[in-house]
Each structure stands twice: as structure tokens, then as C-alpha cells.
Amino acid sequence: MNSSENHDQKRKPILSIRGGSKRFGGIQALDDINLDIYGNEILALLGDNGAGKSTLIKALSGAHTLDEGEILFEGKKVNISKPEDAHNLGIKTVYQDLALFGILDVTTNLFAGSEYTRWGFLQKKKMGKEAQTVLSHLKTTIKSLHQEVRSLSGGQQHSVAIGRGVFIGHEPKLIIMDEPTAGLGVKQSREVLRLLKELGQKFAVIFITHNLEYASEVAQRAVVLCSGRVAGVLDMAEANHNQIVSLMMGVDQVVGESV
């Protein structure tokens, strides 16, 4: 990719949300959300519990639909009403709970829903090879691909979930990582951050986290949510922790770089 293309991609958002709102009964989970995500950037999505982070990513991954507002993908208005729609656009999500099938083997977990087939028949050899490639790319060694996923270590399970979310099936354009370091030790978290940086060179990445240090380390920008609203959009190179925390708490309407 040459630099001018790179530049163009930087200018045009790959995904935009305009006026996104979502209510659950009496609770306004998302309230008039506007945000842009560009190619080749890592955007941190920050906010306290209940700020609307999960609802927002679920709207992008097709688990929920917005009540109001529109989503533009590569400049075109799109309708993401089910997970399949998100998959077909190239929006890939790695969920915080990993969404793995504990009693099924590694290969099935990696390829469920995106199986390689010929005339409807599974191409098991091809999937086995690809599984090895993906796992070795993630620097993970798993004894046997026929192992049940629940028998793997936490770090290995993370690798399977990330491998599936990122490398299997449709070429990703936007990768959503929901708390990818939750429950991991320091060493494994570093490994995930390294991977995040690597992905950020090629794709648009939304990185949801509670950890401000991790956010400022890998993300170029951050969107801070508070009570379902965008409290601020920050350039991570300039933002300081106090500013972010006050936005998350909703105590101060300090405005960062606006979108």
C-alpha cells in the first residue's frame, strides 16, 4: 500500500455512526451517538460500566439494532440487523466472554459459521492447515486441534477467539475487540497488545478497555462514553489520564478534538 492511498483512507472514515440511539425500556442506553472510525487506526472506546460501550459494539456487530440513527460503512448507508450482515461487511468482533464452544474442538471453534466447503462438504484438511497457520501466527502452541477448547489455558482460549475473529472467513475491514485483555496475566496482555498494534497497521480497530495505560499505549484516538453519550473524542498523544477519567465520570465537560 503506498502512502497516498494510506492518506486517502485516513481522510475518509471506514465507518460512521450518525445520531445513533437505543433504548431498553426506560433506559436510554445510547443517546445521539456520532462517531467516525478510520482505516489503519486503533480507536479506544472508553467508559465506565453502563456507559454504553457494549450496546454500541453490539449495534455494530449485529447483535442489537439501533432504534434511531444510521450507520455508514465505506461511505454507504448500511443496515446491520443481524450478525451475518456485519460478517458480510467485514466487521469482526472478538467478544469479551470469547463466545467459544467449550465442548467442541479447536478447529470447529475457529471455523464455525465460516467453514471451508466444496459443494457443501467440509474441507477438513484445508481447515486444519489454516488453523495451524493462524495459531502459529498468534504464537500459540496447542497440542492437538482435536482438543476440546475448555481444556485449553486462558491464553490459548484467547488466541482461538482472536484467531477466529480476525483471520478466519471474510477479510476483516473493521475489528472490534471487547476487553481483549480482561482476565489475562501481564505477559499475555502484552502479547495481545502487540497483536493489536500489528492489526492496527492493516485494519481499523476498535479497542474497548478499562485500562487507560493500555489505551494510551496502542490507540491513536479515544472515544469516551458517559451515560450513553459521547463525552469526548481525544487524541491520545495529547490526552492525559485526568482528562479521560473526568470525561468517563461525567464531572467535567472538557472537550478534546471534536469529530
Add this chain to the structure above:
Amino acid sequence: MTDTKRSSQLVSAALQAREVQLLLLTLVVVLIISNLTPNFLTESNLKSVAMGMTYDLIVALGMTYVLILGGLDLSVGSNIALTGIITTLLMQKGVVSVPVAIGIGLSVSFIIGAINGVVIAKFRINPFIVTLGMMSLARGGAMVLTSGYFVTGLPESFLMIGRGEIMGIPFPVIAALLIVIVFDFLLKNWVHLNRAFPVGADPDNAALLGINVNKTVVLGFALCGLFAGIAAIFMCSRLAMGYAQFGLEIELRALGAAVIGGATFSGGRGSIWGTFLGVLLLAIINNGFVLMDASIYWQKVVNGTILIIAIATAVRHSRIK
């Protein structure tokens, strides 16, 4: 040295497989029964065991599939009755030709299963409740159509299906074995059937990955219905009649066999050859009772006990892991 090590590893891995354990258990039971009665290992007895397990086997395949999907189907026995009645009535009255009557009968069985599937998937009602209702509904339908009488006077060409033999082996036995082989292959390799595993293991996750969960569930229950229909055709043909009491309690034997074979009620697990061995084991035990002149009531007691033990161990097994 490494060769012996590797082969001992292979042996221990094989012994861990449910199918191998079951095969060994079946051999032990065969050994015990054939020691107790000389009539067990005779050609005519083995033939009657094979023939007797055919219906259970075909039904148990469909049951295994819905168990993998995380459901169960209590209506398979009533499905057999209703499908059999409709097929035989059509032939008795000479309304349509034999192949058309069979086609209509199989379609009925498929639709009964599909209705189960649609209600379960669309309205999110527990499969136990839905298929319990269908069990009563279909049995009632079979009774209404016949007022409880046998449907006899069936065309000779239809009776040949159940009574024909190839090299001394009854045609239904050969057909059932072919179905086992083909279904096992398709379940392992055909993506549309294979997706029952992720769907049954965790339907919400499967949906997040873009798998059409409802479609998989509806097709699975329809398939289970179709298997019951195939069993009905063989049963009516072999016994030369349709009867509203056909297939009574077959759901319990099918469930028992599938669970013995490695399926669980929590979904995501099940093996066709495991189920085959489960049916075989139950058939041999029952046959042993018959040969030793034990009362049919004791057979029921033993069958029920085996079923409870199988389910209890399956549930315990899945909790431990």
C-alpha cells in the same frame, strides 16, 4: 521402542473413545448371554435381533441428531403410528399407487417434525413440551382415522419392502445399515448437518457467528420426523398393517440408545456409531430376556433402569468436565 510406545498410546486413546468402550461392553454382554443360553448365537436368533433393532435404530438416528441440537423429540412413536396409518389407508383404499402412498407418508412424517421444529425455534418453547404435545396429537390423529382398528389388506408389492431379503439378510436391516453409514458420513462432513454441533453447544454463540440457528433447528426436527417415517414404512410393511398403537415407547428406547452412545441433553454431543452400539446393546439385552423366558414386564423394568443409569452417568459426566 518408540513404536511400542506409540501403539500403547493409540490403544489408550482408543479405549477412551465411547464407541470402543461400548463395543467392549457389548461383547461382554454377548459372552454372558451366550453362556446362559445356547439359543443366542444361532442364525435365526441373530436375524431376529437384527430385524428387531432396525426400527429403533432408524428412529434413534433422528433422536441423536435432535439431541446434538440440544433438543429431544418425544413424538417419534406417534409419528410412526400416524405416518403408518396414512400410508396404509391410502394403499388399502387404492387411492394412489404404492410409491405415491409412501411418498405422501414420508412427507407427513417430515412435516410433523418440521412443525415441532418451527414451534420450538420461532416461539422458543422447550422441545420437551412441544414434542410431548405432538406425541398426543399425532397418536390421537392415528386413532381418529382408524377408530383403533388395524389397517390391513395391503398390496403385495408393499409387503415385499419389509419381507424381501438379500443374501438371507432382511431388506430393512440392509437399508438401516446403509442409512447409518451415509448419515454418519454426512453428519461429519456436510456443513448443513455438521452445524448442529455449534448450534447445540451454544445457540447464542452460533448466531453471533452468522449461523442460521432457526433453520438448522427446524431442519433437524424435520429430519428426525422423516427418520420416524422411514421406520413406519418398514414396520407397516413387515407386519402387513397399519395400527394406531405402533411405535409405543420407541422414543424412550431411542433416547436411551442415543445417550448410551454419547449424546447428552445439553447438546453439542452425539455419535451415530455410538447410537448404533447403544441400540445393539439394548436389543441384545432384551433378546437375552426373551430367550430366558423372563416376563415382558421385567424387560420394561430393566429397560427403564438402563435408561436412568445412562442418563445419570451422562449428566454426571458433563458436570465433572
